[in-house]
Amino acid sequence: MKRVSVDIGGTFTDCFVAWGDRYIESKALTTHHNLALGFNEALSNACRELCITERDLLSQLDSVRYATTLGTNALIERKGPRVALLTTAGFRSSVPLARAKGYGVGLDHKRQMDVPNAQRPDPIVPIPMIAEVRERIDFDGDIVLELDEADLRHKLRDLVNRGAEAIVVVCANSVVNPVHELRIREIFLEDYPSHLLGAIPMLLSHQVAGRKGEYVRAMSTIIDAYLHQVMYHGLGTLELNLREAGYDKPMLVNHNSGGMAQLNSTDALQTVHSGPVSGIAASEHLALQAELGNIVATDMGGTSFDIGIVVEGGVKHYDFNPVIERWMVSVPMVHLVTLGAGGGSICRYDRMFRTVQVGPESAGSDPGPACYDRGGLKPTVTDADMLLGYLDPANYAGGRIRLNARRSKQAFEDHLCDELGISPIEAAKLVKQTVDTNMANGIARELRTRGYEPENFTTLAYGGNGPLHACGIARALGVRTILAPPFASVFSAVGAGNMNQMHIHEMSTWTQLFDANRASFLSDYARFNGIVGELERRGREDLLRQGFASEQIDYRLELDMRYGNQRVETAVVADLNRIDSPQDVLRLIDLFHTRYGERFGKGSQTPEAGVRINTIRVCSYVKHPGIRFRGVRPEGAALPPPPATGERSCHFVGHPQPMPTPIYGEAALTPGTQIDGPAIVVTRATTYLIEPGWRYRAAQQNAVWFTRID
Structure with a gap:
């Protein structure tokens, strides 16, 4: 296997090269103006270690896979085209009203409660760019009002005259019958062919999101249209x-659904948060191969701290109405929670509580933390780590970035010390304690709201700053062990290389497996099987277009089910793909009954209310060989630490005086090496901080276990 996988983050571009039996990790600063430059630098670093030229390496690769935050950044910076919306008459206000929740979606709980100061996000589609067209299809797909084509042509002309650079079409119930959306596109191309207008894209909502709900389907399509241009060019x-x-194969792009596809089969919306989702995919593979049981995956990078959950058996949690930036959308996405707690998170004085607030704003890679000496003036988490003695100014990021401790001290003095009335060191301690506690609270809240306890999970700490803050997070979380997984600094890039090519298609339905009013079971098997067959056909065509044979494609059927008219839906993975008998119907009901009981408690099931399927979803995928993790658990007798390469005076939370701290190099990653804190292990990719009262134990592939011993 010869493969390059890349995770382009807000601060660093991570690169992982699988070259036969050799695995190489490399990093470079992200170059936002041209992502290729950061990738080239990271790849060049890896090639030097392999003693091969970039052209020779690329010419021999099986695949190159990208996970990127390009779409996320474009939304934050509002870098997109002027989008217009064409919708069914009577639905003009659906997007501006945003279900009356637009002021709070995407904000933390504290800001959601601050209703007097609530502000809606700037709209992607301004109200003057929304037009109505006369047509109507009912919930069952029957045409109630035929499309008024003359009115449509007038509305299209008006939107084009207003400067529309992308047009979104959202007709009511088009997921059941898309005939009007398809006809609208035909008319648009008749009146405005691509050679005349320069190819204004028109996106149809039923092709982007397959579930009912006009608002979330509209926002899914609007964001997809808004990101289309920047993703296409980037x-x-x-x-x-x-x-x-010299690379002549199709480039593969990771999706936030946990799969990947070629660039020509990727919607822009599918790339949002694909980097953190890749880390969760790597955590899933590690948990299965190393039999770690329940996993909570935490990725502390330069910009954010991402949390994901994988329960035993490799089952991931999905969001079917996730929030992207400040908008709710309707696409299946691996569930994750993002906190503004990365290495570049900016620290400021909180006047109300007279303490330090960390994030959510980040210094990113340009200008970066103050110690990067690139023009950053505000204190960050990395600057706090610098002042506390954890980072080596001459050997950060393998020596590629020279740190300036004086800049960090100046930033703390200018923005925190006077207000807090303490020294820069004490302020840095407060920052570290705050950010570690924030991350631990985020993990605990995420687990406990889903009915789990942190002590029943193995916590993974990865990303460029994960091993540096692992002990602090574990202490605040109240757990005694925490794992920095193999290739921790580029773990999300590892996950990007482990994904299968996959497409997810779904369709809203009203399918009653058991009708309580009539006391009858589903008998129209053909309708259900027809929907499943159609979704399989779409997925199969996606994968056939990418060069796969039909026999290579597998399918997984998922159903969103509920009891009667309950609002809560439960996703069920079916172990059959067709219904051919009453026994099959009972089998699906039993699977739902079991899954519901696992989620809400035994005895909470109410089959007497009826059992209904609201959404049918088919995952079509082709399996790929992945990275093999080996020897993650410590084996054999512990080895003594290697000779220290130096010593620094470091400051730790809970210890009033600085402590002499030995520094170790790459030799400390030898499997079996055991070190008691305080100590620091510095490698080319990251820094492992062993705090007082903690023990470090190295395993294979640079995996490291931290265990509390005090």
Whole structure:
């Protein structure tokens, strides 16, 4: 296997190269103006270690896979085209009203409660760019009002005259019958062919989101249209960069659904948060191969702290109405929680509580933390780590970034010390304690709201800053062990290389497996099987277009089910793909009954209310060989630490005086090496901080276990 996988984050571009039996990890600063430059630098670093040129390496690769935050950044910075919305008459206000929750969606609980100061996000589609068209299809797909084509042509002309650069079409109930959306596109191309307008894209909502709910379906399509241009040019530049360097295969892009596809089969919306989702995929593979049981995956990078859950058996939690930036959308996405607690998170004085607030704003890679000496003036978490003695100014990021401790001290003095009335060191301790506690609270809240306890999970700490803050997070969380997984600093890039090519298609339905009013079971098997067959056909065509044979494609059927008219839906993975008998119907009801009881408690099931399927979802995928994790658990007798390469005076939370702290190099990653804190292990990729009262134990592939011993 020869494969390059890349995770382009807000601060660093992580690169992981699988070259036969050799695994190489590399990092470079993200170059937001041209993502290819950061990728080239990271790849060049890996090639030097392999003693091969970039052109020779790329010409021999099986695949190159990207996970990127390009779409997320474009939403934050509002870098997109002027989008217009064409919708069914009577639905003009659906998007501006945002279910009357637009002021709070995407905010933390504290800001959601601050209703007097609530502000809605700036709309992606301004109200003057929303037009109505006369048509109507009912919930069952029957045409109630035929499309008024003359009115449609007038509305299209008006939107084009207003400067529309992308047009979104959202007709009521189009997921059941898309005939009007399809006809609207035909008329648009008749009146405005691509050679006349320069190819204004028109996106149809039923092709982006397959579930009912006009608002979330509209927002899914609007965000997809808004990101279309920037994703096309950004990822197109990356693909062109590969072509020029000698790589002649299709570029693969990771999706937030946990799969990946070629660039020409990827919607822009599917790339949002694909980097953190790749880390969760890597956690799933590690849990299965190493039999770790329940996993909580935490990724502390330069910009954010991401949390995901994988319960035993490799089952991930999905969001079917996730929030992207400040909007709710309707796409299946692996569930994750993001906190503003990365290495570049900016620290400020909280006047109300007279303490330090960390994040959510980040210094990113440009200008970066003050110690990067690139023009950053505000204190960050990395600056706190610098002042506390954890980072080596001459050997940070393998020596590629020279740190300036004086800049960190100046930033703390200018923005925190005077208000707090304490020294820069004490302020840095307060920052570390605050950020570690924030991350631990985020983990605990995420687990306990889903009915889990942190002590029943193995916590993974990865990302560039994960091993540096692992002990602090574990102490605040109240757990005694925490794992920095193999290749921790580029673990999300590892996950990007482990994903299968997959497409998810879904459709809203009203299918009653058991009708309580009539005391009858589903008998129309053909309708159910027809929907499943259609979704399988769409997935199969997606994968056939990418060069796979039909026999390579597998399918997984998932059903969103509920009892009667309950609002809560439960996703069930079916162990059959067709219904052919009453026994099959009973089998699905039994699967739902069991899954519901696992989620809400035994005895909470209410089959007497009826059992209904609201959404049918088919995952079509092709399995790929993945990275093999080996020897993650410590084995054999512990080895003494290697000779220290130096010593620094470091400051720790809970210890009033600085402590002499030995520094170890790459030799400390030898499997079996055991070190008691305080100590620091510095490698080319990251820094492992062993705090007082903690023990470090190295395993294979640079996996490290931290265990509390005090």
